[in-house]
Amino acid sequence: xxxxxxxxxxxxxxxxxxxxxxxxxxxxxxxxxxxxxxxxxxxxxxxxxxxxxxxxxxxxxxxxxxxxxxxxxxxxxxxxxxxxxxxxxxxxxxxxxxxxxxxxxxxxxxxxxxxxxxxxxxxxxxxxxxxxxxxxxxxxxxxxxxxxxxxxxxxxxxxxxxxxxxxxxxxxxxxxxxxxxxxxxxxxxxxxxxxxxxxxxxxxxxxxxxxxxxxxxxxxxxxxxxxxxxxxxxxxxxxxxxxxxxxxxxxxxxxxxxxxxxxxxxxxxxxxxxxxxxxxxxxxxxxxxxxxxxxxxxxxxxxxxxxxxxxxxxxxxxxxxxxxxxxxxxxxxxxxxxxxxxxxxxxxxxxxxxxxxxxxxxxxxxxxxxxxxxxxxxxxxxxxxxxxxxxxxxxxxxxxxxxxxxxxxxxxxxxxxxxxxxxxxxxxxxxxxxxxxxx
Ligand SMILES: O=C(O)[C@H]1O[C@H](OP(=O)(O)OP(=O)(O)OC[C@H]2O[C@@H](n3ccc(=O)[nH]c3=O)[C@H](O)[C@@H]2O)[C@H](O)[C@@H](O)[C@@H]1O
Numbered sequence: 210x211x212x213x214x215x216x217x218x219x220x221x222x223x224x225x226x227x228x229x230x231x232x233x234x235x236x237x238x239x240x241x242x243x244x245x246x247x248x249x250x251x252x253x254x255x256x257x258x259x260x261x262x263x264x265x266x267x268x269x270x271x272x273x274x275x276x277x278x279x280x281x282x283x284x285x286x287x288x289x290x291x292x293x294x295x296x297x298x299x300x301x302x303x304x305x306x307x308x309x310x311x312x313x314x315x316x317x318x319x320x321x322x323x324x325x326x327x328x329x330x331x332x333x334x335x336x337x338x339x340x341x342x343x344x345x346x347x348x349x350x351x352x353x354x355x356x357x358x359x360x361x362x363x364x365x366x367x368x369x370x371x372x373x374x375x376x377x378x379x380x381x382x383x384x385x386x387x388x389x390x391x392x393x394x395x396x397x398x399x400x401x402x403x404x405x406x407x408x409x410x411x412x413x414x415x416x417x418x419x420x421x422x423x424x425x426x427x428x429x430x431x432x433x434x435x436x437x438x439x440x441x442x443x444x445x446x447x448x449x450x451x452x453x454x455x456x457x458x459x460x461x462x463x464x465x466x467x468x469x470x471x472x473x474x475x476x477x478x479x480x481x482x483x484x485x486x487x488x489x490x491x492x493x494x495x496x497x498x499x500x501x502x503x504x505x506x507x508x509x510x511x512x513x514x515x516x517x518x519x520x521x522x523x524x525x526x527x528x529x530x531x532x533x534x535x536x537x538x539x540x541x542x543x544x545x546x547x548x549x550x551x552x553x554x555x556x557x558x559x560x561x562x563x564x565x566x567x568x569x570x571x572x573x574x575x576x577x578x579x580x581x582x583x584x585x586x587x588x589x590x591x592x593x594x595x596x597x598x599x600x601x602x603x604x605x606x607x608x609x610x611x612x613x614x615x616x617x618x619x620x621x622x623x624x625x626x627x628x629x630x631x632x633x634x635x636x637x638x639x640x641x642x643x644x645x646x647x648x
Contacts, residue, residue, distance in 0.1 A: 299334060308333070344495060480561075516596035
């Protein structure tokens, strides 16, 4: 029964299920149907164009802004006889018993120092870096220029680019890979999680795939992180402690990297050493790290947010000076055994190691700020803040017994001495070169 309600429109009288309502086939109605078909067609056309436009507008900035690493994949230019000549010359070993090392992330903080140190002692070094803009790329370019002066060629490209990596391994029979390319920083993972998956997981797997197939297979040393200890509260952190409670996605991707390393070692016989770095600092450092931007902001008179734990608990880090880390990296390369799977068949168990590279003397962040104040001769405008729940842990402290025994690793630089060298570099780099610290 269908009865019109007093104020209802005629549309209310049309049943919702098609077929139950028969239209009158008058010419007027036919014209209406023709118009409505045209309207429908136009509607679907507009919808289609709209969807294509939305897709285009959304995908364009995501390629160039939210995932800067991808941009380098599209723009990297490589190949040709001159390029190959540069690659070979840079990777050529110039000392007896020297090694030929492929360094990823070579224009990064640790990468630059390790590459320069290897080159200085006569090893062959070829760098790779995608020069993404996670922090000021001009600092990376300055590091590249520094390396070029020492004879290290840094190829511009991404660790996810298999064709490029395969080509490099075709041109040079690298004995070792020092894998330092990564998306770093514990807090940035809240803003750009996919960049961590892209570099620290997909990129690592891609690199290991290429290394697995290389003949001879290289030995690999790579940067894990102290952050894998996550919520572990047993101090000092030992390599045997649990690492299954990461506090940030960054830490989780580094932990995943350690498990991925295990797989490639187990199946393909790759010799792999993971290094858990503890808050590395020093000249040519990363502008996203606290000691770096605290320096910049103290000089500018801006406030310094200092995190504190529950009940005003101290937040502390086992800050480790870059030169000590470099010694640990070189010690790892020098003690790395050969991989056992060259030619596609694993001939026996291969070496798999993990080491803490820390300083074994944690310093409260408040003390870090006091040292900077003294060195800069400027009082900091401190603001104490509750530690945000975005990746930080309250303290780190390395047990380095294993690295001491196996690598001869022995840190010698305390925070005061190391920061003095950093501040000297910072002032000369940003004042003399006229560069602006945008980190
Ligand atoms: O050791 C590691 O594994 C990690 O060390 C650093 O991470 P983090 O120790 O958090 O270094 P910073 O970001 O420089 O922070 C240092 C300290 O300053 C504190 N902080 C940081 C930022 C801030 O605004 N205020 C503040 O008090 C942090 O809580 C932390 O205790 C690096 O950024 C990571 O890439 C690296 O893997």
